[in-house]
Amino acid sequence: MIKEPEAIKMIAIDIDGTLLTPQKQIAPRTQAAIQAAQAAGMVVTLATARRYENSRQFADILGIQIPLITCDGALILDHPDGTVLHTQLLPAHLAQQAVDILVAHQIQPVIHHIAGSIEETWSGHAEFDNTGLDGYFREFPQVLRMPHHLLCVDQPDPIRVVAFADEEAIERVAPAISQLPCSWNRITRGNYGTAEITVMQQQCSKATGIALLAKHLDIAMTEVMAIGDNHNDLEMIEAAGWGVAMGQAPERVKASANAVTATNLEDGVAVAIERYALLSTRNADSNSRKRATCL
Template sequence: MIKLVAIDLDGTLLNDQKKISQRNQVAIEQAKAQGIKVVICTGRPLEAIHPFLAQLNLEEPGDYSITFNGGFVQKNDTGEVLEKKVLTSEQVKELITLAQTLDMPLDLLSGGKVYTLETSTNHLSLYPEINPLLTHIPTPLADLDWQRPYNKAVIGYEQQLLDQKITEIPRHFKEQYEVIKSRAVLLEFMPKGVTKAYGLALLAKDLGLTAAEIMTIGDEENDLPMIEYAGIGVAMANAVDQVKAVANVVTASNEEDGVAQVIEKYLLK
């Protein structure tokens, strides 16, 4: 019996206009009313998803989110961090050097703040456009606060060049970090071992749940671990092939209320 459903945002719950459809909203509200935990599982920080949580009535005591691709497990009502894993200062320095070598823009996320670094003079970061709800702070490298905890580093840029640059990243980085694309124009670096499945497993342990009691729904590379982890892993019709290959179920696309369709079929009484 499924007791928790973890849902990705972009390309999954959100349609192409970055909105939650009425059918998706109703299905989620009905699932919660039946006692099923509904957990948003996203690469975004909590500050960037509050409007969606409010719309879904997921800001009450007992509501949780997995943020920063599994780096934080948080209470939605207070923002309290129950579990966390962040980058070390040495890792941040190494990622800055990588971005400079690739001549690509690098943004560091710390909570709801984004520090935009001067790692490229030729390419400007797209991250402010990708996540406009966050506070973006242009930061010279000399002014970077090394005492601040950084959750992840991201390169946001046009897909064709970004994909080319990904092929130039030395193998070492993929061995030492979680390096994944969360969108076509966004590459993310997290501490090794931090995935949505990692965060979800920590929350499941806190709640006394097993993987068999969890359904996950997603579409992108960063959703792959949680799709494999869950008792029922669901891929959107618009998901990348790697996600579809490991999913137990493929639902309709994010433009066709795929989240609602799978909740209605498998979870609602």
């Protein structure tokens, strides 16, 4: 029998494969459940691998007016004004080592920077571009190009280094990346139709991002519910007081969770919020009224 969570004060929701349907929409039931949680006094935020630039529209739809956890925890920005609240930057010398490894495997590195509140995209010259990058560069066309060997040398510490390639190429490069003193994750198929690998500061993850935001809001991690569907959600699902895996999540992610909800085709986020956040609030109110009656 699944134990019940403590009273939930904060809900952190992954975007792709979790909040969104396969058609990249927020289902009406999911939006209604999130709004009910907000009305009940819970803080709802997004914890995503996406950049702020392509995350904020979903926060606007949901009426979120607190910081968002973006770039797999490396960048937390206030919403809706976009002010940077916290960063976990990758040291530039390690970023260059990651770049060198990717280039040795003929994979184009993409470097993410934050300059004030402006997100920047840097990359090498086009000899290692591939079709998997086409969609990404269409979405973020303002790319600063420079020689690969100078991408991070004597440059500011970046948010992260990412790469988009076929699954076999990412598999080949992963062992070398894993030897660096950094945090990294990979997914087999991302938003741009390719496998992806991400290199970040050594302690960085969605879990550390959630912990930083929870501390900022004076909320204990035991009072946080995290919902996700992929390997880069694993740490936050494990770290939260109540971790929920989507129904289509890999088995390893499901095994790390307190509960498994329905898929993103079946309103899985709404089901989780209704079952574990809103119901626990109603139960707490009911128990409180019972204690008051006894007194």
